[in-house]
Amino acid sequence: MQDTNEVVVLRLGHRPGRDERMTTHVGLTARALGADRVVVAGAASEPQATVEEVVDRFGGPFAVETADGHRAFLREWDGAVVHLTMYGLPIQEVEAEIREAHAAGPLAVVVGSEKVPFDVYERADFNVGVTNQPHSEVAGLAVFLDRLFEGRELDREWADAAHRVVPKETGKLVEPVDE
Numbered sequence: 034m035q036d037t038n039e040v041v042v043l044r045l046g047h048r049p050g051r052d053e054r055m056t057t058h059v060g061l062t063a064r065a066l067g068a069d070r071v072v073v074a075g076a077a078s079e080p081q082a083t084v085e086e087v088v089d090r091f092g093g094p095f096a097v098e099t100a101d102g103h104r105a106f107l108r109e110w111d112g113a114v115v116h117l118t119m120y121g122l123p124i125q126e127v128e129a130e131i132r133e134a135h136a137a138g139p140l141a142v143v144v145g146s147e148k149v150p151f152d153v154y155e156r157a158d159f160n161v162g163v164t165n166q167p168h169s170e171v172a173g174l175a176v177f178l179d180r181l182f183e184g185r186e187l188d189r190e191w192a193d194a195a196h197r198v199v200p201k202e203t204g205k206l207v208e209p210v211d212e
């Protein structure tokens with residue numbers, strides 16, 4: 034189900050056995066930086082389990098889902114679609130328009146792995162480059178979400194966390210969250 038202003042990351046082209054870490058990092062980055070859900074096109078039990086463990090430990094809400102393919106998902110998606118690609122328009126030129134689209138409804142953010150099929154470029158309302166240089170879906174997603182939320186995601190509160198990190202100048206402290 035689509036919530037009014039949810040942000041969903043659609044991860045394309047996950048190859049079981051090859052892309053486990055990268056897909057996991059897409060999911061963790063989506064969660065940490067303010068998205069509501071990640072949908073992985075393809076079977077992705079390992080990334081799904083890892084991200085769900087992080088949600089159980091450090092809070093949510095955040096959902097991980099898999100879909101048979103991207104086409105059915107995008108056909109049924111009733112909202113704006115952003116496709117992150119090095120060939121797209123510079124993010125700094127389109128971010129305001131994307132924020133307006135997000136204020137009006139849900140947003141799907143598509144990231145690829147290998148070659149992205151051309152129908153995704155055609156379906157997207159915005160093909161967006163985070164620079165026009167090749168880098169990674171994790172880096173592109175992180176910069177995009179930060180621009181979308183204009184930094185507010187950094188102050189997000191987490192619900193139903195079992196543990197929380199206590200920020201320290203030096204060292205590591207993780208404590209249980211009291212009910």
Ligand SMILES: C[S@@+](CC[C@H](N)C(=O)[O-])C[C@H]1O[C@@H](n2cnc3c(N)ncnc32)[C@H](O)[C@@H]1O
Binds near residue numbers: 143166
């Ligand atoms: C390693 S790249 C491979 C892309 C592939 N060569 C293609 O032509 O579709 C994987 C993903 O990282 C993201 N990406 C890489 N560079 C990007 C950039 N400069 N801006 C936005 N996203 C980028 C895109 O989502 C892309 O599908």
